[in-house]
Amino acid sequence: MIPVLEIGGTHVTAALVDLPGGRVVQRTRKPLDPHGAAGDIVGDVRRCAAGLPVPAGARWGVAVPGPFDYAKGVALFAGVGKFEALYGVDVGAALLGGLWQRRGDVVFLNDAQAFLAGEWFAGAARGHVRAVGITLGTGVGSAFLAEGLIREDGPGVPPEGRMDLTEVGGRPLEDTVSRRAILARYGDPAADVRDIAERAKAGEERACRVLADAMTVLGNALGPRLVDFGATALVVGGSMARSWDLVGSALRGGLASGGWVPDEVNPGNADPGDGSRRTDTPRSPAGTTTGPGRVPVGTARHTRAVKPTGSAEDAALIGAARAAATA
Template sequence: MKKYAIGTDVGGSHISCALVDLEKGELVEGTNSEGDVDNKADEDTILKGWADVLSKSLKSINKDELAGIGFGMPGPFEYANGIGRFAQVDKYESLNGVDVASKLKVLLGLDDSTPLRFMNDASAFAVGEAWLGSAADAVKNMSITLGTGFGSAFVDAGIPVVEGDSVPEMGCVWHLPYANGIADDSFSTRWFIKRYKEETGLEVSGARPIAEAATTNPKAADIFTQYGNNMGEFLGPWLKKFDAKVLVIGGNVTGAYNLFGPAFEAALKLQGVNTRITLSSLKEDAAIIGSARMLNSDYWNTIKPIIPLM
């Protein structure tokens, strides 16, 4: 087995990557690379931007040492074949129907035999935390990411669970009904912006200004209490159904966990949920590490059948 893989986290406005030593099971220090991306740009601009960032990490080794590149990629995406399906989602629409894997190989000067592998970005985050992060000591765990979207994944023995009676359809919860919409409406930053305007009449750009106001503004503090209580009410039944031993929380909103965490944990306790709650230890590196793990041949043979289901 070739020793190194590049793990990649593709976001709506950024890309970050690093080398991962598959034998040691660790991120290689000094190989991180990142860049901003305009998701409304044309195909060539986006792919060249991604390739430029990947090339910086790739320079740290000889190409014949590279096992391949893994990507934590937002959907909709044809993960099994590396093809974009970004139709009518207001991001990366120029990549809809594009063979991203083949075009990146050309831009990076990689041999056809070098694999580029893709999984859902929330699943990549969860796999990273289950392999080398906050859930490494738990067989069954769930991870969520709180930010511009509400990411989630269930993991059993390091493998994302995407079907079966113990998890929702697709193995994630963002699309499930909640309140007057879906969960993503209630647990992404959009909810904070909307709720703060309802309470105060003021417009803000995200959750951070509300968190900063919470120390002196009771309405701002109460919004975080509402958020935590609602999320506990929503997640509790799924944590129990899956029998998750650990819940890992990541994403930008975790910086305000002191504001919503007590209400969240209290809501879980009321439901008799015994899942241990922990914040992400890998943070931005979680999806990088998780996506790189797909280049371990034994792991890939196990996970390959579920990739098309993501």
């Protein structure tokens, strides 16, 4: 079993992963205060992982959002609205002795890259030679993968593989596609994105338009890159992907306008939303349909397929385990 951590903007998950089986076998999830003091954040991470029965001498995989110096294990959060107190903190050293005993016992990697690596290894991107992953939460996370390896340069790949570093109309992409941008566009200070989604489901035109406009912009920006990269799968995860019925059509339309026309969207994998699962299509080879909010993934091959997963957590945990195992 491989011990892993997935650190999100408001939570931390500690887990053990059975990598050959492609599954998470044990997990603990705790909230994090993104505006807390550095010692409190590190302490919460340590306490979350404390109860795991970690094998002696195990190497940890840790998925964490950027900006972060993954080679050195140093946090570089600044101007991103979370974990500002950790700026310059050597997280690897701060957890030394508590979780791992040597510096070589931990591998840090970007959370979006961990998500896509996990989906390629045991999920929605399995069987695709070139795939792209997008996570939609407080911002836009992204990763580009070819033949099992993350790519940070080359045709179609944005700087460092990060769509958040790209611009639309001379402005950063996240000025249009992010939690803060959607809230600003909607204009109700009492509403969060979840509220906007609920209002859109109820038929409110303004809420529908705000979500659709953001996803159309994302699709327009991403489509040409998918074409140049030669991607045959786009896997979409994160909290906003749980509202796929609201955002999926606009994203597909934007992708098509950008030149990347999906052949089918999540074929045969509809989740009825009542807690049941469809059984008329095969599950993913490694059975990775468990976990919070995940949508079952089929094994059909497509020239261009968009596959929403609903949650990025399981895939990120599996991807972090794979990074630890191959380091």
